[in-house]
Amino acid sequence: MTRAFNFSAGPATLPESVLRQAQAEMLDWNGVGASIVEISHRSQDFIAVAAEAEADLRQLVGIPDDYAVLFLSGGATTHQALLALNFAAPGQVVDYVVTGHWGKTAIKQAKPYCTVNIAADGEAGGFHDIPPRDSWKLTPGAAYVHITANETIHGVEFRDTPDVGEVPLFADFSSSIASEPLDVSKYGVIYAGAQKNLGPVGVAVVIIRKDLFERSGQPRADIFDYRSHAARDSMLNTPPTWNWYLAGLVFKWMLAEGGVGEFARRNALKSSLVYDAIDASGGFYRNEVVPAVRSRMNIPFFLPDETLTSRFVAESKAAGLLALKGHKAVGGIRASLYNALPVEGAQALVDFMRDFQQRNG
Amino acid sequence: MTRAFNFSAGPATLPESVLRQAQAEMLDWNGVGASIVEISHRSQDFIAVAAEAEADLRQLVGIPDDYAVLFLSGGATTHQALLALNFAAPGQVVDYVVTGHWGKTAIKQAKPYCTVNIAADGEAGGFHDIPPRDSWKLTPGAAYVHITANETIHGVEFRDTPDVGEVPLFADFSSSIASEPLDVSKYGVIYAGAQKNLGPVGVAVVIIRKDLFERSGQPRADIFDYRSHAARDSMLNTPPTWNWYLAGLVFKWMLAEGGVGEFARRNALKSSLVYDAIDASGGFYRNEVVPAVRSRMNIPFFLPDETLTSRFVAESKAAGLLALKGHKAVGGIRASLYNALPVEGAQALVDFMRDFQQRNG
Structure with missing residues (x-):
């Protein structure tokens, strides 16, 4: 790989x-x-x-x-x-x-x-x-x-x-x-x-x-x-x-790369891409955190059931999107979007999320 | 290098x-x-x-x-x-x-x-x-x-x-x-x-x-x-x-490589090479530890004066023998001969020691 x-x-x-x-x-x-x-x-x-x-x-x-x-x-x-x-x-x-x-x-x-x-x-x-x-x-x-x-x-x-x-x-x-x-x-x-x-x-x-x-x-x-x-x-x-x-x-x-100002811009963009995909999914994807305190770094979200969650983890991995399984304390999916994760990575994730929903929604 | x-x-x-x-x-x-x-x-x-x-x-x-x-x-x-x-x-x-x-x-x-x-x-x-x-x-x-x-x-x-x-x-x-x-x-x-x-x-x-x-x-x-x-x-x-x-x-x-038995053999050989070179130097090199408890891993030794010590450190480094300067608590020279230091390294050191003594003894 x-x-x-x-x-x-x-x-x-x-x-x-x-x-x-x-x-x-x-x-x-x-x-x-x-x-x-x-x-x-x-x-x-x-x-x-x-x-x-x-x-x-x-x-x-x-x-x-x-x-x-x-x-x-x-x-x-x-x-x-x-x-x-x-x-x-x-x-x-x-x-x-x-x-x-x-x-x-x-x-x-x-x-x-x-x-x-x-x-x-x-x-x-x-x-x-x-x-x-x-x-x-x-x-x-x-x-x-x-x-x-x-x-x-x-x-x-x-x-x-x-x-x-x-x-x-x-x-x-x-x-x-x-x-x-x-x-x-x-x-x-x-x-x-x-x-x-x-x-x-x-x-x-x-x-x-x-x-x-x-x-x-x-x-x-x-x-x-x-x-x-x-x-x-x-x-x-x-x-x-x-x-x-x-x-x-x-x-x-x-x-x-431009210092923390530039990373603030990229991190806002990356997290907006993912939160927007969640919020536009009509409830297929669900993040439970109050919007004002949502993390730009770690986005936990949930699918309708365990079967879909497991399928999401397996298929995203096969598609070259690694380590999306949520922490065992909360379950679901978690996407971490640290400085070194490029904007293209967040875009690839939301593209995958939309495709996955179309096939399974 | x-x-x-x-x-x-x-x-x-x-x-x-x-x-x-x-x-x-x-x-x-x-x-x-x-x-x-x-x-x-x-x-x-x-x-x-x-x-x-x-x-x-x-x-x-x-x-x-x-x-x-x-x-x-x-x-x-x-x-x-x-x-x-x-x-x-x-x-x-x-x-x-x-x-x-x-x-x-x-x-x-x-x-x-x-x-x-x-x-x-x-x-x-x-x-x-x-x-x-x-x-x-x-x-x-x-x-x-x-x-x-x-x-x-x-x-x-x-x-x-x-x-x-x-x-x-x-x-x-x-x-x-x-x-x-x-x-x-x-x-x-x-x-x-x-x-x-x-x-x-x-x-x-x-x-x-x-x-x-x-x-x-x-x-x-x-x-x-x-x-x-x-x-x-x-x-x-x-x-x-x-x-x-x-x-x-x-x-x-x-x-x-053969496990600890083999490394015991190599370490005994390496340390013997260096201690023998010290002991055969007629006092030019000096290790002060009682032979029965001499370390096989770390050999501190001394030259007749500070000028020779500094020259030894500089010339050995130039000859591709790194980090021989002694710890500041005791001064002099220290050769550490851990498992990953090959026998050839100890041999190169004693060859250098003999040559250095001939030129400076």
Whole structure:
């Protein structure tokens, strides 16, 4: 098979030009006589790659100088635990706004260390909407307020940054970072596993407002201390070098393509194509999320029955449209439309959807 | 430059055939229409790759069925903290035998969670020897005894497994796992970052005797709980899939080359070549480790002065012998001779050493 359009929710599709470069450099990177996966993270060669990736990410996302940027191993879940360990005192209240599966996971990681207050929870409504800001029960003096900017499974996305006052806002941006312009200064911490919009699996990005390092947090191993990682430029221990390098190639590709403004345009176009196809299907396809908070990145939708759903998954795969099966927590179909998924991919999907409906509707 | 002989201590050299396979599959793995770095860890395709890697590692190292094998993100340092969190009660005594830099790092990670007893410490002797077993001050009822099987920086290696009685023995095998036959049943836990003898950076292997899961350990996030990882076959969250895949290719290469017996033979030969060159140099080259505990994997050695050391580093690099500069903690030269470094590489090094001495001795 040649390369297909890949709608995987993560690990997810990467730009073909980035994969081709990684392929070309696999045995001998930059003429050094070895692959980049074989050289020391403490070599000048790798340190330059790492620094360039950070500089490019700062430019791409617009990260102010008073924020540290860490490239660390582990996915977002690890950081959900480390946020509590680093920035909340033992047992201190932390406020969580739950708008889907990943918000619940975030709470699970924080609970051993803090007093979790669920300030708002969309579960009673099936996570089809985001509870309105004026209904949130925030705690004065909480260590932080945590939100999930985009819920990968439930397809619900904050379309504006909520105002939570003086308490720092922490946000899981795993599935929407760099997909549109973002005002980083409104957040205390932004974190993201790279494997959706930023590059390969195996590395996470953590963006931390530096004044938060003054918090003592709670007793923890040095390897769990963000300050130690920041002081050593994310090389406290051996970082996932190849993954970091590949993320850096993706950053350069995004900048060359026009930056987050251009990706915001493409992502709006791609998601409109798919939502319009759903909404114009007369109920054959069904997305249950309130339009104002529909995700531009992950679109879960349903067919009339299980037989049609299975047929849709099988036939779309045969047609070169990969990984459209929905997450088991919600079922149905899910199309993920990250930065590296071209507009042509979304168009091919809606063409397939219309054809499938004609044959089965 | 074509591919050089790479003596990096880690990330380290990989088999060229493995890199060539990864290169060939970079844009389309196994005909699925995507790279393996772009497909879901929960796909049947990746689950098969993951299971095969575990089965191959079990065969290669000889891991009994009553041991779990985890493939996790983070390097060995993360696991030095997790060992304490998972297997020691809060404040319980743990015994550490320190034979170099990494033993000290291990203690640093455990200290916030346990009462660390340094049962033996080679630092007073410059880490040139391993304190004899009958001098160790072990604690009856300790949660575990921790050793570093091979000290990557100081070049000191346990050549036998110490008998520590009923208390489980935990060992950092990052730089020597799969380099010779190993009786896993003598250990409670064996852990290793993959980036030296097992494959690429970005994934660690943790081998745990299953009865240890009955220990409650201490309060911790779910993502820090080895039981949760074991229950989900190391897919509690998104694992570093590409790194896991590449490690699996290295396991298959090691099995095809003849397994750990064959690598024990090659590693003995390679290290003998280098130690013999040092010992036959009339003091021009100097290794300070007691011969009985000299590492087969990492050979630190010294030249008469700094000028010669710098010249050695520069000229060896120009001659296609990479990454021979010693770690800054000890200085001098270091040659790492992991499984993927061919015998021809060690021969090329000793040829260079003799030539360099003739020109500079």
